[in-house]
Amino acid sequence: MTGRAATSRRRGYDGVVLCVPQSVAYQRYSDFGAHRFFGQVLKAMLEESGLGKDRIDGLCVSSFSLAPDNAVGVADQLGLSLTWLDDIPFGGASAIVALRRAARAVQAGDADIVACLAADTNHADSFRRNTASFSLFSQDAVYPYGSGGPNASFAFLTDHYMRTYGAAAEDFGAICIAQRDNAAANPGALFRTPLTMEAYLAAPMIADPVRLYDCVMPCAGAEGFFVMREEIAVDKGFPFARLLAASEQHNPFPGDPVQIRGGWARDGDALFDQAGIGRGDIDFLQAYDDYPVIVMLQIEDLGFCGKGEASAFIADHDLRTTGSFPLNTSGGQLSVGQAGAAGGFLGLVEAIRQLTGRTSGASVKAPRAGLVSGFGMINYDRGLCSGAAILAEA
Amino acid sequence: MSGVYSKPVSGPIEPVAMTPPQPGSPAGQALSARLAAGRLEMQVCTACGRVQYPARELCASCLSTDLDWRAQDGLGTLIATTVVRRPYDPAFQSRPLVRIGLIRLDTEVTVIAFLDEHCPPPRERVRIVALSDPAGSDGAGHGLLVAQAP
Numbered sequence: 063m064t065g066r067a068a069t070s071r072r073r074g075y076d077g078v079v080l081c082v083p084q085s086v087a088y089q090r091y092s093d094f095g096a097h098r099f100f101g102q103v104l105k106a107m108l109e110e111s112g113l114g115k116d117r118i119d120g121l122c123v124s125s126f127s128l129a130p131d132n133a134v135g136v137a138d139q140l141g142l143s144l145t146w147l148d149d150i151p152f153g154g155a156s157a158i159v160a161l162r163r164a165a166r167a168v169q170a171g172d173a174d175i176v177a178c179l180a181a182d183t184n185h186a187d188s189f190r191r192n193t194a195s196f197s198l199f200s201q202d203a204v205y206p207y208g209s210g211g212p213n214a215s216f217a218f219l220t221d222h223y224m225r226t227y228g229a230a231a232e233d234f235g236a237i238c239i240a241q242r243d244n245a246a247a248n249p250g251a252l253f254r255t256p257l258t259m260e261a262y263l264a265a266p267m268i269a270d271p272v273r274l275y276d277c278v279m280p281c282a283g284a285e286g287f288f289v290m291r292e293e294i295a296v297d298k299g300f301p302f303a304r305l306l307a308a309s310e311q312h313n314p315f316p317g318d319p320v321q322i323r324g325g326w327a328r329d330g331d332a333l334f335d336q337a338g339i340g341r342g343d344i345d346f347l348q349a350y351d352d353y354p355v356i357v358m359l360q361i362e363d364l365g366f367c368g369k370g371e372a373s374a375f376i377a378d379h380d381l382r383t384t385g386s387f388p389l390n391t392s393g394g395q396l397s398v399g400q401a402g403a404a405g406g407f408l409g410l411v412e413a414i415r416q417l418t419g420r421t422s423g424a425s426v427k428a429p430r431a432g433l434v435s436g437f438g439m440i441n442y443d444r445g446l447c448s449g450a451a452i453l454a455e456a
Numbered sequence: 457m458s459g460v461y462s463k464p465v466s467g468p469i470e471p472v473a474m475t476p477p478q479p480g481s482p483a484g485q486a487l488s489a490r491l492a493a494g495r496l497e498m499q500v501c502t503a504c505g506r507v508q509y510p511a512r513e514l515c516a517s518c519l520s521t522d523l524d525w526r527a528q529d530g531l532g533t534l535i536a537t538t539v540v541r542r543p544y545d546p547a548f549q550s551r552p553l554v555r556i557g558l559i560r561l562d563t564e565v566t567v568i569a570f571l572d573e574h575c576p577p578p579r580e581r582v583r584i585v586a587l588s589d590p591a592g593s594d595g596a597g598h599g600l601l602v603a604q605a606p
């Protein structure tokens with residue numbers, strides 16, 4: 063074993079809160095750059111909170127479309143003067159990692175208010191170019207084999223998962239359909255029309271066995287929230303959520319021949335130990351969902367069921383926002399769209415909304431705690447980065 | 457056997473250039489040149505014996521930079537397959553559909569390869585071979601991996 067589970071010595075996140083979740087409405091394409099979307103989401107956060115820009119002393123950004131700029135270019139374009147700055151380039155794991163970095167900075171007194179932002183634009187050819195140049199290994203050993211991008215990578219995972227555990231196309235379809243139902247009440251979702259199993263199964267294959275509705279729609283948009291000292295949130299009257307536990311893993315299982323698990327399998331138990339609550343106390347799961355197979359891996363690896371049992375778990379539970387196991391309550395990326403790195407923030411921002419009673423779509427009934435997990439960075443044949451956080455009501 | 461991977465889904469076999477113009481790492485280009493010459497070679501660490509793929513600058517196990525290119529038998533097990541029906545690259549969009557696979561070699565490395573039309577289904581034993589793309593990214597030929605029946 064080259065890795066290890068989260069240490070039991072990990073300190074809690076007392077005195078740190080999450081608040082002011084905001085989203086910039088997604089659009090399929092944009093001719094503008096990522097900076098514009100960063101600016102729009104921060105503006106919305108400042109307007110909602112009444113905070114001036116001069117109160118923001120920390121900034122953490124995630125984006126695939128900032129080049130040649132990085133985080134300091136965002137600070138310059140947004141006119142921010144900062145004492146703490148970070149740039150998290152881990153795709154779908156970025157939100158959890160950003161949250162962990164920001165929470166410790168606030169806890170240690172290095173910053174009082176950190177704006178955690180993710181934004182991406184989407185030009186006509188953006189996705190192809192990002193796919194072609196995603197990593198050295200992608201350039202050398204993946205893209206030349208048909209240029210299937212993440213569709214092909216997840217097709218391998220899905221094909222192997224189905225063969226190994228007997229999962230059926232209908233199991234993946236059940237996730238897509240439930241999340242589409244959840245999106246119906248979310249005005250920000252790109253896809254809100256109900257999806258039927260018949261339509262799911264009849265949709266064209268994109269990379270067998272991955273079908274059209276298994277894939278997210280790349281788009282432009284932004285997500286953001288504040289991490290700040292609890293006293294500030296209380297003083298200002300901001301509804302907030304607490305951070306009970308958080309973990310991240312990078313390249314946890316290099317010896318696995320093919321990906322059948324993510325880093326959650328290594329520290330799922332430690333996460334709940336740190337939070338001091340059990341899996342039965344979780345009122346919703348915001349799982350990373352660029353393809354339904356990875357949702358199933360998260361349900362298993364986080365310990366809601368055993369390995370290979372996600373199909374049965376899904377059949378036994380109602381995944382809708384009002385159901386027995388609310389999953390991706392805003393519709394997830396499968397219905398809302400994937401605004402690049404902001405896709406990794408979608409679930410966390412929605413979790414803060416649910417726990418502060420201010421969702422723009424359907425609400426989970428009186429949620430007290432929720433779990434958010436992230437996943438990203440298929441550097442070669444598997445997603446290397448994963449993270450998870452347990453949030454609770456104030 | 458050049459080009460046998462070009463029409464794995466249906467239709468006759470015909471040689472065709474597959475590789476889109478694409479930058480590569482120095483190590484990746486060194487590997488590609490060997491494959492293009494028809495030699496299935498991979499990096500082997502002279503310090504610890506680890507075989508690795510994709511090619512890299514150093515041994516990911518012991519961090520030694522003493523890597524040798526050594527011939528491989530290419531034997532392994534096919535883990536999963538797909539057909540890329542919506543390729544992102546224009547170079548593939550005008551071509552027949554290609555079937556690709558994820559293969560775990562006996563040397564404990566995982567490779568992605570084209571599958572030729574006689575490649576067995578997943579869980580079966582396969583052999584990967586080196587193939588030269590007729591055109592390649594720079595006109596000088598580009599090396600690729602193709603999986604076939606052992």
Ligand SMILES: [Zn+2]
Nearest residue numbers: 501504515518
């Ligand atoms: Zn070595």
